[in-house]
Amino acid sequence: MLCDRCQKRPAQVHFTQVINNTKKQMSLCTVCAAEMQAESMAAFPQLNLHDFLAGLINHHFTGNQLQTKAIPQVSCEKCGATEAQVAKSGLFGCSECYSQFGQRVKPLLKRIHGSSRHTGKVPRRTGGKAIITKEIRILKGQLQEAINQEEFEKAARLRDRIKELEQQLQ
């Protein structure tokens, strides 16, 4: 049997494509099969990052795999996602899950990112205390810099501003 596509080389591969629920089967030579695969690559599913992650989450949520005692399952009060679901999909159910699953999330983030503390952008309108905390952190950096440069007047100004902000936080 010759390849359905090039009609030149012998067919060796059965290639199935599902487009809009219609299944199309072709018998292809290895060359055409490779090319067809490259062609449809734009629609390729994601590499199984989520499965990989799911395994990781599973490990963090269930802890020691050898434990024989049943572990009580926690689920998110807001969206209902259970630990098992999160562990299976690699995705949290809603933003509340992050606090609902509490202490188990932090080590997971640390493992993924090498850190579990956000230092980036804070939304202006809803950021609340985080905005002030961030400003204090930046000012403290500047204060250290001013001290190193022996710019003591500037340092004093910065110190006062930090104090002011810290009072706002309380």
Place this chain on the structure above:
Amino acid sequence: MSLKETVSNPYSKWLDASGPESDVIISSRVRIARNLVGYPFPHLLGYDNADKIIYAVQSAILSSTIQKAVGELELSRMTELSPTERQILVEKHLISPDMLEHPEKRAVVLSTNEVVGIMVNEEDHLRIQCLLPGLQLKECWELANSVDDGLEQILDFAFTEEMGYLTSCPTNVGTGLRASVMLHLPALVMTQQINSILTTLSKLGLTVRGLYGEGTQATGNLFQVSNQVTLGLTEDEIIDNLIMVAMQLVTQERAARRALYKEQKYQIEDRVWRAYGLLKYARTITSMDAMNLLSDLRLGVDLNIIPNIPRGLVMELIVMTRPAFLNKLKGEELNPAQRDIYRATLIREKLNSLSS
């Protein structure tokens, strides 16, 4: 330009090869993930809630702050687009392949120049992205940031002081920022230095992927490099880090090109002219062949071996000769063999119109 026009035009601003370092860096992209408080993440989202989110985004993009920063934005539901038009948005890199699933829950926002886009209800409720030609990561981040500022005045984004922006997948938590550059690295591939470079990049917390995202091959010597870590670093640190690495790759690639051209002048010239000849005269050409030959042609353009071919044309041809685009241009559903013939015809016509 309306979205309907966008899908029928193979040209996108990011294909414009006038950006900084554009002999090596094709484009820069920044994407930030945001989610609304009080709704499940998209993979658990019902139709009603998905609708509510689309409406919320639709009204938020009318904000004057955003319009001032990026111009007019247009929202289209995926269901308003035909399957071919959706596929074209993927081929133009304006949406991810994931957007093709569950179209009834998803929408896309695009600016008229295609530089700024928002995917609604993809893996996260909002994915704001910005795509520019050449090395312009800072500019991309500034644009995406200003869209975020504008939206944030109206929408309540899920955020905690400790963990930052909360996302569906824990790998995006914190800044929600994924920055990437698309590079054309033919000389590093030819000189077989690429593998050791890729290994080094992974040690620096960067990911390398093919042209169409995760799990795709680096056809046509095109590579996408992006940051992996989104928590613990500031947005500026992530962007600066990637710029530094990208500039290193540019330097290495340029050096490899010079060395190759100096030591193997005739082999390189032969390879480039052969690619040009094949592209100019072939009667049938597969997608993969086209990508690889266009890569050789682009190298020839960058090394001034072939004069009079605009740099941007090569990328435009890569996009134009993808399967969905060919169907669109032809106005009918082509089978693979017909596509190979039509692809060859189009490339021939484009290249011959230049030389006449």
